Amino acid sequence: MTSGGIRRSFAAWAALALASFGGAAHAEPGPWQLNMTRGVTTWSQVPYDLNNITLGVCAGIGILVFGAMFIAMFRFRKSRGVVAETWSHNTTLEIVWTTIPVIILITLAYLATGGLTSWANTTGSQMTVKITGYQWKWRYDYISYLGKPINNVGFMSKLDALSNATRQLDSGMDPYAVKVGNENTYLRNVDKPLVVPVDTKIRFVITGGDVIHSWWVPQFGWKVDAIPGIVNAAWTDIKTPGTYRGQCGLLCGQDHGFMPIVVVAKSKADFAKWLATQEAQAAALAAAPVTQTAELPAPPAAGKQG
Amino acid sequence: MGQQHDAYFVPAKSYWPFVAAVVMFTTVFGAAHWLNAEPGDTGFGKTVLTIGFVGVLAMFFGWFRSVIRESLAGSYNSQVDTSFRMGMMWFIFSEVMFFGAFFGALFYIRMFSVPWLGGEGRGVLTHEFLWSHYAASWGADGGNGPQHVGGAFHTVAAWGLPLLNTLILLSSSVTVTIAHHALRAGHRGKILVFLGLTVLLGALFLNFQAHEYIEAYRELNLTLHSGVYGATFFLLTGFHGLHVTLGTIMLAVIWFRVLKGHFNKDHHFGFEAVAWYWHFVDVVWLALFMFVYIL
Amino acid sequence: MSHAATHDQHDDHHGAPKNFFQRWCMSTNHKDIGTLYLIFALTMFFIGGSFAMVIRAELFKPGLQLVQPYFFNEMTTLHALVMIFGAIMPAFVGLGNWMIPLMVGAPDMALPRMNNLSFWILPFAFTLLLSTLFMPGGSAAGGWTMLPPLSLQSSSLAYTVFAIHLMGISSIMGAINIIATILNMRAPGMDLLKMPVFVWSWLITAFLLIAVMPVLAGAVTMLLTDKYFGTNFFNPGGGGDPVLYQHIFWFFGHPEVYIMILPAFGIISEVIPTFSRKPIFGYKAMVFAIASIAFLSFIVWAHHMFTVGLPLGADIFFMYATMLIAVPTGVKVFNWVSTMWGGSMTFETPMLFAISFVILFTIGGFSGLMLAMVPADFQYHDTYFVVAHFHYVLVTGALFAIISATYYWLPKWTGRMYSEFWGKVHFWNSVIWVNVLFFPQHFLGLAGMPRRVPDYNVAFANFNMISSIGGFLFGASQLIFLGVLIHCVFFSKKRAADRVWEGAKGLEWTVPSPAPHHTFDVPPVIHEGDLAHGHVND
Ligand code: HEA
Ligand code: HEA
Ligand code: CUA
Numbered sequence A: 001m002t003s004g005g006i007r008r009s010f011a012a013w014a015a016l017a018l019a020s021f022g023g024a025a026h027a028e029p030g031p032w033q034l035n036m037t038r039g040v041t042t043w044s045q046v047p048y049d050l051n052n053i054t055l056g057v058c059a060g061i062g063i064l065v066f067g068a069m070f071i072a073m074f075r076f077r078k079s080r081g082v083v084a085e086t087w088s089h090n091t092t093l094e095i096v097w098t099t100i101p102v103i104i105l106i107t108l109a110y111l112a113t114g115g116l117t118s119w120a121n122t123t124g125s126q127m128t129v130k131i132t133g134y135q136w137k138w139r140y141d142y143i144s145y146l147g148k149p150i151n152n153v154g155f156m157s158k159l160d161a162l163s164n165a166t167r168q169l170d171s172g173m174d175p176y177a178v179k180v181g182n183e184n185t186y187l188r189n190v191d192k193p194l195v196v197p198v199d200t201k202i203r204f205v206i207t208g209g210d211v212i213h214s215w216w217v218p219q220f221g222w223k224v225d226a227i228p229g230i231v232n233a234a235w236t237d238i239k240t241p242g243t244y245r246g247q248c249g250l251l252c253g254q255d256h257g258f259m260p261i262v263v264v265a266k267s268k269a270d271f272a273k274w275l276a277t278q279e280a281q282a283a284a285l286a287a288a289p290v291t292q293t294a295e296l297p298a299p300p301a302a303g304k305q306g
Numbered sequence B: 001m002g003q004q005h006d007a008y009f010v011p012a013k014s015y016w017p018f019v020a021a022v023v024m025f026t027t028v029f030g031a032a033h034w035l036n037a038e039p040g041d042t043g044f045g046k047t048v049l050t051i052g053f054v055g056v057l058a059m060f061f062g063w064f065r066s067v068i069r070e071s072l073a074g075s076y077n078s079q080v081d082t083s084f085r086m087g088m089m090w091f092i093f094s095e096v097m098f099f100g101a102f103f104g105a106l107f108y109i110r111m112f113s114v115p116w117l118g119g120e121g122r123g124v125l126t127h128e129f130l131w132s133h134y135a136a137s138w139g140a141d142g143g144n145g146p147q148h149v150g151g152a153f154h155t156v157a158a159w160g161l162p163l164l165n166t167l168i169l170l171s172s173s174v175t176v177t178i179a180h181h182a183l184r185a186g187h188r189g190k191i192l193v194f195l196g197l198t199v200l201l202g203a204l205f206l207n208f209q210a211h212e213y214i215e216a217y218r219e220l221n222l223t224l225h226s227g228v229y230g231a232t233f234f235l236l237t238g239f240h241g242l243h244v245t246l247g248t249i250m251l252a253v254i255w256f257r258v259l260k261g262h263f264n265k266d267h268h269f270g271f272e273a274v275a276w277y278w279h280f281v282d283v284v285w286l287a288l289f290m291f292v293y294i295l
Numbered sequence C: 001m002s003h004a005a006t007h008d009q010h011d012d013h014h015g016a017p018k019n020f021f022q023r024w025c026m027s028t029n030h031k032d033i034g035t036l037y038l039i040f041a042l043t044m045f046f047i048g049g050s051f052a053m054v055i056r057a058e059l060f061k062p063g064l065q066l067v068q069p070y071f072f073n074e075m076t077t078l079h080a081l082v083m084i085f086g087a088i089m090p091a092f093v094g095l096g097n098w099m100i101p102l103m104v105g106a107p108d109m110a111l112p113r114m115n116n117l118s119f120w121i122l123p124f125a126f127t128l129l130l131s132t133l134f135m136p137g138g139s140a141a142g143g144w145t146m147l148p149p150l151s152l153q154s155s156s157l158a159y160t161v162f163a164i165h166l167m168g169i170s171s172i173m174g175a176i177n178i179i180a181t182i183l184n185m186r187a188p189g190m191d192l193l194k195m196p197v198f199v200w201s202w203l204i205t206a207f208l209l210i211a212v213m214p215v216l217a218g219a220v221t222m223l224l225t226d227k228y229f230g231t232n233f234f235n236p237g238g239g240g241d242p243v244l245y246q247h248i249f250w251f252f253g254h255p256e257v258y259i260m261i262l263p264a265f266g267i268i269s270e271v272i273p274t275f276s277r278k279p280i281f282g283y284k285a286m287v288f289a290i291a292s293i294a295f296l297s298f299i300v301w302a303h304h305m306f307t308v309g310l311p312l313g314a315d316i317f318f319m320y321a322t323m324l325i326a327v328p329t330g331v332k333v334f335n336w337v338s339t340m341w342g343g344s345m346t347f348e349t350p351m352l353f354a355i356s357f358v359i360l361f362t363i364g365g366f367s368g369l370m371l372a373m374v375p376a377d378f379q380y381h382d383t384y385f386v387v388a389h390f391h392y393v394l395v396t397g398a399l400f401a402i403i404s405a406t407y408y409w410l411p412k413w414t415g416r417m418y419s420e421f422w423g424k425v426h427f428w429n430s431v432i433w434v435n436v437l438f439f440p441q442h443f444l445g446l447a448g449m450p451r452r453v454p455d456y457n458v459a460f461a462n463f464n465m466i467s468s469i470g471g472f473l474f475g476a477s478q479l480i481f482l483g484v485l486i487h488c489v490f491f492s493k494k495r496a497a498d499r500v501w502e503g504a505k506g507l508e509w510t511v512p513s514p515a516p517h518h519t520f521d522v523p524p525v526i527h528e529g530d531l532a533h534g535h536v537n538d
């Protein structure tokens, strides 16, 4: 290869590395992605930055320690005729390398603590959505929006039909063919996504219907366990409209890998429209004689998992 | 201690350990099979469990008999004695940690999970969304959780049988100590009397505990199924009762060994091990009396 | 006490009995029992490894090709249980059994019959555990952590729980034996602070075992009663809490991971000085660091539970405590490097594994530190980033240390040298493929792939395929290990010297190779050169 060729291919690799490492380049995980996503909420910057900083610190320490080791392995080999020294301690050194890590750790701890209080603070939210995990689907119930309670808007959200057909053992179907537009959505799409507005502090109250699940959309920067009988809370505020995908984050039985989460963030106006239709539908449903409770929480499918 | 061993002692080969592994396996396999039994089960699991259990008893008998023989033959030097002591001490420590798991559960339930379900601390939302009718409390109302699992029940009053049992166990600790002193002083008659008393007190304790359980089930509707209250109550007192049973049997064995003259003034590890165990059981009871019955 | 009588007790004074059953099933000999443990561990490693191969094969590309999801979960669960309780822990106990009496100048373990029982429980316990695979309802498939309520859905829970009870009993008895041996059976002159670091690490590990195995037993007992006896420990409706199980489990679980690494630290602290021909740097600091790690391990358990919704204060406390562990661990790493510095190194197979241990374990430690940061863990938790973390500390940590120890002491056990060439082939294959296997999993986790899933989106396809290829080749490389072992035990012609390695210090190298069936019938007189640390008269 010519030197120019080398330079060019180096540049190309660097660009690829940067793209895959920068994370922000993709909204959704892409092939060869190396680093965490930056996310699309206020909070999601925190884990992202912390991840990068800690990674950098560790890499630095690693270079020093492994570097010293390689130097030692090169310089102090018997084959070079080196005679072993006999010393076996050095108090100053030992104090130094106890203290320096302590200082580094205090710095990291400081960085990691900042922000946590704001994360835990769900007060002042403008919207509440209740999330319930079931084997193996999610239920979303809209509780309130802008101070007003919402009645009877709630639905189940489960793996989309195409993914579901494709994922069967020996289906003979191609996972690469499961697409929405350009995006491959194999196992990351649902029949009915959760719809929320952007620029709104949304509080999620999260619980489980049968076993423990975990609600996780990487773009939001957290996951929280959905525990039966217990309610956990978390909040988010999405900055950009879009479709954000995640997956159940905790082993919940045989189809744990097949209960994705899709959140569609709409502009406030669009969301208001969407909500209005939903409420109208719910009202119509309530007015009609109740013959079947189609969308009410189904009892957890009993079966063999475990 | 370790100073004067000019030669080490390594015990002879024995088939008891292998037998022990086999009978332990038989027991738990039977038990698991029994627990998993389908409605139309033939009782295979129970049979295996029984065989295993009898096997375990036989194994203990056989193994200890050979150890006692060797001990009487003077095979064990002071180093072996120390090893036995350490073994027993660390075994008791492991038992402490076992009870620790259940006490830990009790504390967690009382300090966190029940109050949280009632809306305290981080349980605000849990209460609001799932259990808003539930007022957390421990004991008769509330101790079985928001769904009142197992239905209404009453708790066992601390100042009745449990108090009596506390006194019984405390005095049994005294009698076993008197027996120990008697052993050191070489008064065989006194040992037999006080050790025998200890065994009787242990049996008495178990008797009362059985009464308590029967009453709890029949009259108080306090059962294993009574929410976390019943669960912690029966598991803690139950495992303790099991240990008292074991301790009583061991004391009885020691009583027979005293009768047979197995111990002398400075060589009576078997006795001491059982005495330690008995004290341990006693201490656990005090903690139980405190945290399960009184508080 | 008459000591004359004691001698009559060992009928097999001058060698191993010929009868197979007598020798292996009735043994009171620490070497034979150690061998049993090691063979058992190797077998279990291969079984657990085959389960991992099923996992990696299914994850080779997107789409389900080989197994049903439920079976996949069974594989994940049993892979972990078999590796942890069947391979790594018994291997350490086996090494302890073989080496501790030799290292402290004891004739045997303190309680030899109990030692035999500790071992023989294991094959039965694993028969019980693995038999569930063939039962109609299948085996446990809720992950090795067995979190309720999911684990309560398993129809064979009772078998799993009892198998764990048995393993716990075995470990506790093994640990009691080790403590009694170290505290009570040392030869005169083998003071506590002159013991090899390996012995120290086992002393502390044994303490951890006795402290936490009963807690695990308690936790699974509550699972058992919740499922079969109608208790409500983990049911909020009855006042319980599924999170309670997690607290109890991880109170066991976190010390458990140090149980799997402290003896490894001990091994590395033997191997590196030997091949650096230089005493271990900062002996006392090394011992103290192990003790500190053990202490801290009791107060960090909830770092596995950052996402369950703990109170904020708890999150922060457990984060700080967890991060602190980097300090004593760092001391160990730095001291290993300093031991090498100024030495006169050679790079035989044990040393190669030890060096790669230091580097790769540290990488695993770094990712551990990243996981300890609460906000970042919200993202990492239950992704392949965690899987990468713990395989670095467990495979290139614990397992590599065990392999290193095997090469290091194999000549002492068998009296023959293994093939250095094939040892090195094994090493280079292992070290390369293990990184191909586990390094990409960091990326997968960061990109958002959850763990414990049988299938995934195509975005994760590349790294999964690389990882699987690494996995198959790493697995295949272990066949070389098997070959080297078999060759050494049965075919090697090259006899090992008593002091197998030039720089080796410690009592174990003063006995012949192979170590005779009985060593130290009388307490040895310790000479200056025999001690690995300290001096005879101080
Ligand atoms: C041998 C086993 C072992 C070891 C030694 C460790 C060591 C550590 N582990 Fe790991 N861990 C596991 C086995 C182990 N772990 C397992 C099996 C799991 C998953 C369980 C499951 O869910 O199934 C797990 C999961 C796990 C989690 C939970 C992740 C999650 O589920 O979200 C966390 C979080 O804090 C964690 C942290 C740590 C830390 C901080 C260390 C520290 O001890 C590491 C300390 C070492 C270093 C840091 C490197 C050397 C130090 C220096 C060179 C000094 C200078 C360094 C600095 C100042 C940074 N581990
Ligand atoms: C000490 C413990 C230990 C060890 C040594 C290993 C070793 C390996 N582990 Fe495992 N692992 C765990 C402990 C361990 N693991 C734990 C605790 C979990 C978490 C479980 C849970 O989520 O509950 C886990 C989970 C886990 C997962 C995640 C599963 C999931 O989340 O669904 C994966 C996936 O790649 C994996 C892979 C491997 C591989 C490829 C090896 C390899 O190193 C194995 C190599 C060995 C062999 C392959 C055997 C020897 C060779 C042969 C039998 C020859 C034949 C083979 C060929 C020719 C290819 N392990
Ligand atoms: Cu739901 Cu995993």
Ligand SMILES: [Cu+2]
Binding pocket: C253, C254, C257, C300, C301, C303, C304
């Ligand atoms: Cu941990």
